[in-house]
């Protein structure tokens with residue numbers, strides 16, 4: 001008989017929904033010793049929590065996240081609330097020795113993130129952060145190829161995460177613009193490409209960043225004539241130097257007209273190159289340097305059962321997995337670690353390292369200079 005793991009989820013928006021779907025699906029996709037059960041959902045009010053709980057299949061609902069954390073029937077705390085709430089909720093859960101699954105960015109600043117790392121390491125519990133894109137089987141392949149030396153010496157990295165969901169000046173104020181939650185686009189979406197860069201090539205040792213707020217004020221929700229100044233970045237461009245010696249660029253923007261999910265990278269090596277785009281995330285484009293240039297070119301590798309854990313979802317290559325499946329893999333990693341397996345790559349410490357890069361970029365932008373990490 002499998003051991004039950006009772007989940008307490010805070011937040012039921014975009015990510016809350018994907019986490020709930022993931023916890024429901026994971027046992028059907030992977031054979032795990034733990035069986036998650038949707039125990040308690042907290043949201044901003046009792047009513048909002050009840051609506052989401054009945055939709056997602058949670059047994060109970062509360063309008064108070066503190067009650068959720070303290071509830072003895074909650075074994076694991078899952079945080080999908082706005083960024084400024086991550087640290088208080090996680091610290092409260094860790095103080096009770098409960099494992100935490102938290103969305104990215106981990107915290108408003110690296111200092112806050114470090115306090116979370118220390119609390120987690122003191123409690124000795126498993127943590128997982130929502131860098132779902134690195135759970136893509138084709139990214140595991142990219143990393144394996146880089147580590148096996150198939151690209152030879154790495155000469156460069158070009159990474160970008162650009163979307164356009166903030167391009168309309170009339171888009172009202174949201175928690176994503178709240179400086180109490182940390183940075184803007186560089187934390188909200190830039191954290192993903194920074195995390196991917198680290199996943200593929202290791203630590204970033206130094207950077208120089210140009211960080212920009214383009215739309216200086218936004219209307220308040222429901223009050224189009226009342227405006228609030230925007231203090232966080234809309235876009236950032238980074239020159240980066242990796243500790244392994246190679247260099248690159250990382251760019252991020254939520255004002256990139258026409259781009260809905262331009263999470264892309266190119267890794268350039270002496271013997272070849274890899275190109276990836278999240279909009280076609282079941283593909284990896286691979287260029288192998290060969291003597292006969294007349295026959296040379298990029299080839300497309302399609303994700304399939306040869307790229308674990310794709311085969312857990314589908315026995316046939318090229319049929320493709322989807323965004324929510326990345327969350328299922330992330331949750332599998334978390335549950336496997338809770339059952340005594342290896343710790344997830346994107347734990348609190350890794351998310352803290354990503355946060356250090358974000359903080360360094362903000363400092364570099366402010367002081368217009370290179371910053372060493």
Ligand SMILES: NC(=O)c1ccc[n+]([C@@H]2O[C@H](COP(=O)([O-])OP(=O)(O)OC[C@H]3O[C@@H](n4cnc5c(N)ncnc54)[C@H](O)[C@@H]3O)[C@@H](O)[C@H]2O)c1
Pocket residue numbers: 010011012013014015016042043044048065080081082083085103104105130131132188
């Ligand atoms: N991993 C990813 O791909 C990804 C994508 C989007 C968002 N995120 C992250 O997920 C988190 C949530 O983002 P979202 O897009 O789901 O936001 P959202 O606005 O859609 O949802 C936030 C939820 O938190 C709830 N909430 C707000 N204040 C609360 C409180 N005091 N107590 C309890 N619940 C409260 C809201 O009512 C809502 O249900 C953020 O940290 C964000 O950066 C990650």
